[in-house]
Amino acid sequence: QQSAQRVLAILDAIAVVIQRNAEQLGRIDAVAGDGDHGIGMERGVLGALAQARDVAAQGAGAGTLLCQAADAWADKAGGTSGALWGVALTAIGTALGDESKPDAQRVAEGVKQAKEGIMHFGKAQPGDKTMVDVLVPFSDSLSAAVARGEALPDAWQLAAETAQAAAQATAQLLPKMGRARPLAEKSLGTPDAGAVSLALIVATVAERLR
Ligand code: ADP
Ligand code: MG
Ligand code: MG
Numbered sequence: 767q768q769s770a771q772r773v774l775a776i777l778d779a780i781a782v783v784i785q786r787n788a789e790q791l792g793r794i795d796a797v798a799g800d801g802d803h804g805i806g807m808e809r810g811v812l813g814a815l816a817q818a819r820d821v822a823a824q825g826a827g828a829g830t831l832l833c834q835a836a837d838a839w840a841d842k843a844g845g846t847s848g849a850l851w852g853v854a855l856t857a858i859g860t861a862l863g864d865e866s867k868p869d870a871q872r873v874a875e876g877v878k879q880a881k882e883g884i885m886h887f888g889k890a891q892p893g894d895k896t897m898v899d900v901l902v903p904f905s906d907s908l909s910a911a912v913a914r915g916e917a918l919p920d921a922w923q924l925a926a927e928t929a930q931a932a933a934q935a936t937a938q939l940l941p942k943m944g945r946a947r948p949l950a951e952k953s954l955g956t957p958d959a960g961a962v963s964l965a966l967i968v969a970t971v972a973e974r975l976r
Pocket of ligand 1: 800804806807845848884889898959
């Protein structure tokens, strides 16, 4: 299926970017966390990619591919962010489905469901210094651009720029969730690792949608 091949190519690009940035993500997580965010994301995305290749070879649609990739990501990554990425990709895969060519509305709806799933599962709120601080403005910006009638590549590009700014802005926040909590003050001036990796990933997707 064509849409599954497209999603597979996007996952492949994400894996390249995560591998290229794994060391830096680990260093950011080590400032106040346990330093495993780079290696965790790398394991997760490579597991997801391997599973997605298998599923695509069997002729599955984009939705099934993403849901199976999600399970593999959570499984291989371990850690909080792995479980949350599993929740996010399952939500997007479910919203896209296998039938039609995914349109901008469905993609925006999937991202909104991913945001709601992560907030429900992880219980973090905006301001807690987590990936939620990027996911909320990203999703809102994407939905607003799609509602204005922007085509998906343009809408996603705008939202990815919002995400980049939001990730940098987490440097000023004190962590209230996750492993960084006990060393909160040490993290002032450093952005949240999960926020940075999310912004990197949505920027990579923006390039692939052009
Ligand atoms: P772990 O914290 O288990 O070592 P990672 O280092 O891979 O896992 O991921 C850490 C990132 O996960 C944090 O930088 C933050 O963005 C995100 N995170 C942690 N806890 C939560 C939560 N409850 N809700 C949302 N995101 C969270
Ligand atoms: Mg960690
Ligand atoms: Mg850990």
